[in-house]
Amino acid sequence: MSLHIKPISAFEDNYIWVIHNNKTAVLVDPGEAPPALNFLKKNNLKLTDILITHHHYDHINGVEDLLAMYACTVYAPKDHRITFNHEPVKENDLINLSDLGVELKVTETPGHTLSHICYHNSDWLFCGDTLFSMGCGRMFEGTPEQFVDSLHKLKQLPDGLMVYCTHEYTLSNLAFALSLEPKYQALLKYQDKVANLRQLQQPSLPTLLQFEKSMNPFLRFDTPSIQKIISEKAQTTINSDVDCFAHMRRLKDIF
Ligand code: ZN
Ligand code: FE
Numbered sequence: 001m002s003l004h005i006k007p008i009s010a011f012e013d014n015y016i017w018v019i020h021n022n023k024t025a026v027l028v029d030p031g032e033a034p035p036a037l038n039f040l041k042k043n044n045l046k047l048t049d050i051l052i053t054h055h056h057y058d059h060i061n062g063v064e065d066l067l068a069m070y071a072c073t074v075y076a077p078k079d080h081r082i083t084f085n086h087e088p089v090k091e092n093d094l095i096n097l098s099d100l101g102v103e104l105k106v107t108e109t110p111g112h113t114l115s116h117i118c119y120h121n122s123d124w125l126f127c128g129d130t131l132f133s134m135g136c137g138r139m140f141e142g143t144p145e146q147f148v149d150s151l152h153k154l155k156q157l158p159d160g161l162m163v164y165c166t167h168e169y170t171l172s173n174l175a176f177a178l179s180l181e182p183k184y185q186a187l188l189k190y191q192d193k194v195a196n197l198r199q200l201q202q203p204s205l206p207t208l209l210q211f212e213k214s215m216n217p218f219l220r221f222d223t224p225s226i227q228k229i230i231s232e233k234a235q236t237t238i239n240s241d242v243d244c245f246a247h248m249r250r251l252k253d254i255f
Helices: 033-042 063-069 144-155 170-180 185-199 209-215 224-233 241-253
Strands: 004-010 014-020 024-028 046-051 073-077 087-089 094-097 102-108 117-120 124-128 162-165
Touching: 004 033, 014 033, 014 162, 033 063, 046 063, 046 094, 102 144, 144 241, 162 209, 170 185, 170 224, 170 241, 185 209, 224 241
Parallel strands: 024 046, 046 073, 073 087, 124 162
Antiparallel strands: 004 014, 014 024, 094 102, 102 117, 117 124
């Protein structure tokens, strides 16, 4: 049975990812119920599971209404701020989505929030607000050390993974990335491509992990070239990967 992964638009710029086989479906981070319910009904899908990456409202607010309609299992990080019925999951837990024949592994990625988790197998990475195309999430709760460790974990995953982020932030991330490296041809080319897609109201996601490893400045905190650029922009000396990340994140916050 072939599997499909589709984005369902929610709010201004969120995607609720749905994995389905034309019969049953799994949703990732349903921040709103109506668009998800519409999709399920229109495609005649039965919801079996929901995966939650973190407790922010734009990732969980649809869950209660979905639970009222479907007897499904919700997987989420252990966090007292998540109050609906769910199976708490932690580092290296395996989630068996048996109807789809899919198994996903849990990776803890504190930084955006303290209990943020990602889900992956050998093909896909659902990374919530930890990693975006050409950017990363805001550091609301974690420390730069934690965020760097988390991004480092994602960098260890295979190049060929398709990355399913929760927000369509690619163009604004590219503007910042290009402010650091204005002459980087691959970035300029990607900006053209994404601008075209967005003009056609197409998502820029998923993205390829290899592509992010080689171009996303927030995954390159350990490279001398990015460290040099950040030290110039932030007018400070950079002594470590963590330093580099912390200053880059701050520059992006005020960009
Ligand atoms: Zn968030
Ligand atoms: Fe979010």
